[in-house]
Amino acid sequence: MPRRGWMLVVVAAALTGVAVAVVMHPVAHASPDPAVLARRIALGKQLFNDPSLSADGTVRCASCHIPERSYADRRPVAIGVHGHTGTRNTPSLLNVAAGSESSFFWDGRRTALEQAVLDPLTNPVEMGLHDHAQLLQRITRNPAYRAAFAQAFPDRSDSLTPSEVGTTLAAYVRSLKQPDSPFDRYQRGDRAALNPRAQLGLALFQGKAGCAECHRLDGASSALTDHAYHRSGVGLDGITANLPALTEGVIARSLQGSAIGDRVATHVDEAQLGRFNVTLDPADIGLFRTPSLRGVSRTAPYMHDGSVPTLDEAIDREVYYRSLQAGYPLNLSVEERQDLKAFLEAL
Template sequence: MIKELSVALLLVGSSSVLVAAPLGLPPVPIPENNPQSPEKIQLGDKLFHDVRFSADGKVSCATCHAQDKGFTDNLPVSVGFNGLTGTRNAPTVLNSAYMETLFWDGREPDLEGQSKQPPINPVEGGLSDHGVILDVIRKDPEYVSAFDAVFGTDAAGIDMGHVSMAIASFERTVVAGDSPFDQYQYGGQKDAMSEAQIRGLALFIGKGRCVSCHKIEQTQALFMDNRFHNIGVGFKTIRGKEQETAAAFLKSKRAGADVDVTVLTQKTMSELGRFAVSENVTEVGAFKTPSLRNIEKTAPYMHDGSLESLADVVDFYNNGGRVKDSDPLSGFLSGGIRSLDLSKSEKKDLVKFMEALTSPNLNQFTQR
């Protein structure tokens, strides 16, 4: 069961305060089996930043999801322990509380499950299992005291369920709205956006058809649809060998291969997208729609980090799912992906509009 939190809990120094839900966003969904508390949020914040939960003692959640970089790392693909790289761009933690599935292919259903995977991925945290994390926590007096206060457990009773619930609780406070768009659309401040941004909004809803997947509703806007689409990004990696790649993946999966490891260590398999989870052939190459909130802060873009700027993203869509007009189209493109015929000025206005989705005070979530 899910309850909704109509206010956001934000850390300020060592204390917690209640603030109104950000303008333009709905209440934060809170699982009944993991209610929020100031102490749990503070514990999750500490766990999120602890580099000891990696094989080289240098990688934490915050390494790839840094507050000063829009809770991403501004790299095409993330760098894990010992400088190893994966296959996918780090999604922002901002507003991840509203996501119905986690990771680009949606292979985890909630933040609790998602938080357990990176430490034991061979190109992220590099740990062989969660034992190291629990050992560090159980030997740290501050952690032992905090887990006792939050979960009522002694050192021996601390498990990854507790760890994941604390991290998820912190992540559910990383919520940002109240952008110039929100002030314009929902706050009645018609001077909050520039003329170019207002024209961009009209294009976003109309000619550009961006709103088909990046949703804007009457009283709120998540700028995502929690669905999966093949828009053509990265598909050249498996073009012409889709069936062969899918069959090889399924054979490996049936033999017990870890999907989390496979998609982050094998570039070809990674491009299968949602198919790796659903095994539905219509979802080959489909990836989750990201929210466009604070998109200005989270370059580069797409699941493989292949587009450097928002202008590049607009060009890609304007070309109907291609970097260049001469590039071949994917045979698995989702419906609606086609050339937009936008002029140069219209493309600039769209970029300006997306810049109006940036929230103020993005450094408010943690003092670390």
């Protein structure tokens, strides 16, 4: 069978089959002396808030991961240098490194936070620097940064490296913890922390609605994700007719790491392919990483492309799509949907 015909077959199978969950193993990272770690966190915070590390001097990491907005930006997709728009919704950074660090970005193209935090700096529609050499040049021309890196890495003897920049930014991101929520207090035994409606919502979340199958409630401080990849039905309709050409192009390029991010940020159609851009496995077309639901009521809009504007619509969308996957309607009443929303607001 010609390659194009083969691709049509596997693409069709991927779209009609069951979503494949891919779980990545966590990446270990060393724990430095507490004083050194504190210096790295402080330095990472400075870098995170420094617009001089963008191509036009106007965009910071905090331009999209806004502290007052739960380290998201409440836009459908990110806006970067020169007003360029990306293709992916900005996720919150709160608790992003909690529990098992498995993968980062919607398609899971990075498995180490130290790598993931560097990618936006050189992404053409995010912060837009040409390469890591330009990043290091901008940092080292600042005497205060040179002194701070010397204190944050007291044992190093050579010049600044991208790895050290990534380490400081990752240290800061790991320090971003969501405040205690009513659900956390409820899990610790405070039964009054969740109001009656939210408790009904929790029962639905774990049972009839099936949410906990992907947004898992394991452990004392639940991450509310299975660290896997699933198909939500969002975004595929617009690219179905062109799938063979899109997928063959991705396979021909076989990009890795930050190059994947650069490509999907500038090609809307390919961005909808999700995990496939990383694995090149047709079964992964349209699969995206399960986001944590921590602080979900404050991070609208939703889905990988920001196409679902409100929490009510996200609930309706999930109920509808889970019904399609199950082969029968979930039949949540209006009251039950409000109960489920009350629980999500308690996260």
